[in-house]
Amino acid sequence: MSTETDRSDSGEIAATKRGHRVRTIGTTILLAALWLLMSGLYKPMILGFGAASVLLVVCVARRMDAVDGDQFAIRLKPIPFLAYMLWLLVEIAKSNWAVTKIILSPKMPIRQHLFDVPCSQETELGQVIFANSITLTPGTISVETEEGHFQVHALDYGDDDMDALADMDARVSAVDGGRA
């Protein structure tokens, strides 16, 4: 009995070790690519500095991994996410124009309101995307995140605001890959 658990334990440890190695190599490649992209100088000295800092960062990251073992996986559907970003850009343009009109109009017709918006995302990443999308569109700011709903502050609250936010919520949920 004990030997069996031992074997499965060692198997698990081997699997996590392999995972660590894959992630270390991935981090190294990513950091090196970022350095080459950002520096744009390909002299030996600069490349040496780059290699040294990449190694240092990887070492520190490995030690941090050993300390807190925090796993972070991005589960997004890439093509729907790009489509969502384009849709969001259009929304940002529209609401920018709306708020600009309010600022430039002599009377400044604002109806401020703080209200709750339900959110249906399963993952924290999805909730972050939804809350940041709300804040990115001028005229609405996500103020507080609570279990299952956000508190949103609107500059010019209209009756169709809730529908617009529910639409955005559904779109973010469609992009969100969900819990694995």
Added chain:
Amino acid sequence: MMETLVNILSWILIVSGSFFAIIGAIGTLRFPDFWSRLHAASISDSAGVILLLLGMMLQAGPGLIAVKLLIILIFLFITGPTSTHAVANAALVSGLRPRQLPSAKPGTDAEPAPDDENQQKQGDAS
């Protein structure tokens, strides 16, 4: 010919980006209280920054600098709303309550501020 076209387009983008940055500043000055000013500032944050960076990318042409500008844009897309949320949340937690609509239900989390009567009057006027 092509170069002039790209130049004209990039100048349109940069000038309109500057326009929105100035609009954001004007709104920050004109709006009555903290919460509405936050909304005005987010205009220069979103439209101003996006248009300016797109215009600069056209000026830079395809290459390393354009990629760097794109990366700056992506970072600003993540950090901008996060910092706005942090400021708004700090205000809410420290007790600064936004002005509510007269029709808003009482007893919710967002209770009216003590000087609600003043604000109510202004709200009715609009």
